[in-house]
Amino acid sequence: MAGWLFVITLVLALVAVYKPFGDYLYRVVSGTRDNVVERGVYRLVGVDRNAAQTWGVYARSVLAFSAVSILFLYAFLRLQDKLWLSLGFDPLPGHLAWNTAVSFTTNTNWQAYSGESTMGHLVQMAGLAVQNFVSASVGIAVAVALVRGFAARKSATLGNFWVDLTRITLRVLLPVAVVFAVIFMAAGMVQNLSGGVDVTTLTGATQHITGGPVASQEVIKELGTNGGGFYNVNAAHPFENPATWTNWIQLFLILLIPFSLPRVFGRMVGQNRQGYAIAAVMAILAVASVALTIGLEVHGAGTVPQAVGAAMEGKETRFGIPNSAAYAAITTLTSTGSVNSFHDSYTALGGMMPMINMMLGEVAPGGVGAGLYGLLILAVITVFVAGLMVGRTPEYLGKKIGAREMKIASSYFLITPALVLIGTAAAFATGNNATALNVGPHGLSEVLYAFTSASNNNGSAFAGITVNTPWWDTALGLAMLLGRFLPIVLVLALAGSLARQKVTPESEGTLPTHQPLFVGMVVGVTVVLVALTFLPALALGPIAEGLS
């Protein structure tokens, strides 16, 4: 009961902020007045804030910025022992530094390391946390650029990446992060620069109590749907997630931006109902997934859960099953990937839910920005099939979906499944699945989960698999890199192609894209396409395990 209350209050809170926060985001990305700090930033980096970029320039800006980020972070990690606050930790080996640098720049936050025993405070703050902010801003900026493509009429440009990046970081992410970091500190999260203290426990043993800038990193980890924890056990650690109500706030922060972006979409294209439709698709998928995950875990089949009365293995007693399952679903529905329980220990079918959530393409509601653009691509594909069925060249918001648009949308849609499937097959073909803890279907799930998480830029781990080997670090690094930037380039290309078009006025013959029928169809297309793509692989993993 408390579990359902937890979910229901979450939904109500998101509904309440949809308009005001969405409108605020809208004003941020479409405003033209700069404040002093922003003007300073533009002058510093030499950006003409009024220079609108074509899609190509916008894409190159994104790529250049991200490339520099990866190089910087890589160097940072390799040199951490030479810098302050390293807490005496060694520099990271090359493959792990590469994996981590890519992971944080791509908003994935896959962690092939254990935070408290690998990273010094400076790297955490100035390296990882910085990427938590800017990689989130990059995602939102790209989504906004796509929406501008829909809203534009015969325009060659999509706005300015540097302005979007600056404004989103300074006006949205930073202020919200500061407010909630203070709340988290009040809740008991750690926030200091201490290297930790050694205490003697009641039993006489010595225990190391860590310190560090946890609250500040925790808040952007959730708000930016990053997911990279300060500690190895992530949000299951009491210093990262002290109580049920901080658990609630964390989920609220995860969902805040992804669920408000459809409002920005609606406002920018001048039809709020289009925003509601997209939000509805996200909500239907999300609510169904959360309910299923909770249901499967609460009534979990399996010998042990039935013997002890609940599937509590791998879950915190502080949170209990519903809050854990809800967290698992939401962290994978968005591209967050932080965890407060261990998905590997879930019942077979319950553990399949996070996987399916990611396989949906992280669209319900998905990562900040990435969720919106991912879902809009699915909407474009739906519009194409549905548009043909009403006897017209398909159009979405007055923009024709022709060969070029379909080429881009189809390629986008191909990328992540290809990465997941090829990666998983490669792991088995090369024997690298051997680092998985388990054999049989569960071992298969562990490998499949790893590639699903990396390619979809989620970053959560099924656990139960050792991934800090050169092969895994390299392969997953590639999956993250390609899974992030190929889609981004395609999204921007689509935006450019849409922006150039004129707008066909709506008529009775136009497919309405704001009605329940269309919402249902997008949900159907999303689910069916995913089911068709991944069912064979899932059949040999969680389904085989769950039905045995």
Place this chain on the structure above:
Amino acid sequence: MTTPTLEKPTTPSPVRAGTLDPHQLRHSLPQALAKLDPRTLWRNPVMLIVEVGAVFTTVLAVTDPSVFAWIITVWLWLTVLFANLAEAVAEGRGKAQAATLRQAKQDMTAYLRDGREIPATQLKLGDVVVVEAGQIIPGDGDVIEGIASVDESAITGESAPVIRESGGDRSAVTGGTRVLSDRIVVRITQKPGESFVDRMIALVEGANRQKTPNEIALNILLAALTIIFLLSVVTLQPLAIFSKAFQAAAPDTVALDANGVTGIVLVSLIVCLIPTTIGALLSAIGIAGMDRLVQRNVLAMSGRAVEAAGDVNTLLLDKTGTITLGNRQAAEFVPVDGVTAATLAEAAQLSSLADETPEGRSVVVLAKNDFGLRESEPGLMPNVTFVPFTAQTRMSGVDLPGRQIRKGAASAVMKWVRQNGGHPTEEAGEIVDTVSGTGGTPLVVAEQLDGQPARALGVIHLKDVVKAGMRERFDEMRRMGIRTVMITGDNPRTAKAIADEAGVDDFLAEATPEDKLAYIRREQEGGRLVAMTGDGTNDAPALAQADVGVAMNTGTSAAKEAGNMVDLDSDPTKLIEIVEIGKQLLITRGALTTFSITNDIAKYFAIIPAMFAAVYPGLDTLNVMRLHSPGSAILSAVIFNALVIVALIPLALRGVRYTPAGASSLLRRNLLIYGLGGVIAPFLGIKLIDLLVQFIPGI
């Protein structure tokens, strides 16, 4: 401008369906076999993959023969063959028509004006030829001298001869048609080998058929789906090997052994999952769409135009002949000053007896219909003098013994009344104003009896008669989201009255060719697609500018060049049908794509347990259809996949049923039939086939 349109049924009717003759299947078989050539098939990537798969399984079946392997192999080949058959049947229907057309142009001789005789194939642009009664016109051109009746049935199928004369909008003649009477001189306007008939033959044969924009976009989606499924199946192999190794004690099946999923089953799975249904039927749908137009005597110069027709937002329709009957007709007799309507009708009829204009005839007919007045033969009446209409008097009439009747424009007749001692009352003037106000034309009738002053009897209300059913048709258009715009040379007031009566959305009054062009440009600026019909040379720029320009076959060569469709029946109303055919074409593609994709769900439920239930017995839970054995399940899925292509050929040729409606209801209906139907149908189909194939020994 157009003659044969008066009696055309214009009541709302959905696009009629074409039919599939079983004989066609047999006749098309050789072509279907020829299309197995990979060089032909590579244009259809989905089916090419099926063929490659079929070759692969053939090799496997030869090296390691089994009943299962051979049956699968045969059905995979049949899948490709069925796809080719669909295309061949669609093409075959055009071929017959092309053969007839070819006959029309065989062995024609051209008689040049300078006396030389050359074969028609050597005619050059600008040559001038003489054609006499009984001869066949050797090439497309314009009549520059003379008038003749021409039998155009070779092209239009219409047996009634048409008149072709020099000058004006009826000067164009088509090569291959026969002059029935008289003699005409024709200047050739075609280049050798590019005549109208040549183009028609190429079109109906689909010789250089190019993919239309939507078809290309759909092909991209299908290619992407194919790649996804290929990946999904190919990457399954290492996972299958791993699983089998884990459960090494599990027995080998036809589907799975220690080397993973067997080649035959892997290919079967790929073929079942990739969108073969739509891939097989896609080109047949396109060809059949063009063919449906040809059956309605419309030639589309490109598939792109047919598709654009489905997208049209604005229809420009000429008033005369399209919305209204060709001419104004008497609609009502309005008497004045106590005169009875019957008296007025009788006088009006008498005055119109010698008037052979359509307006005059309509007065006679109205009097007969409304008042039972039989028309008397002018020749049988003694002492009668008919006064013909002249531009000076602007009235006509009849002089009987002791009685003179005049009929004509209000001002002219009133003047005549006054000159003959009469004093027209206010009433007549008021009625005249009312009739003009509603867009009608008033004709005043007056009489003078010997020794009495002349008096006005009343007014004949002539009006444009809107064709029956047009209002419903336009309402339908509106529901489809199409604006209809009436083009007329009338003044705005008259135009508005007719526009209101017909129920069009807008009108363009006192329209010049430049106005039309400007209107089209304005609509296109706003992102709308415009369709129009036209026949005159001055329509050519607008026809060229419009997204869909339908030229009338009776029109000038310039108009036919400019448009992207030619209507051989010269029926401007047909534009509406063309729009419906365009929509139907797109809907058929969308519906079968949906069907094709949703089919996959059931196939998974057949094949996944068949492949892996031996390793993980729990997966047999997914075998919801309770299929007999792994072999029978896979076989049933493959057979269903092939048979569904054959089953859908008639639908592909005919197009899905289209009833004009708004987008929402169309989507709801098609989603229900082809989406939900696509989910359910294969569950039933595969189960049924399984019930049969389980009796095959070795399955």
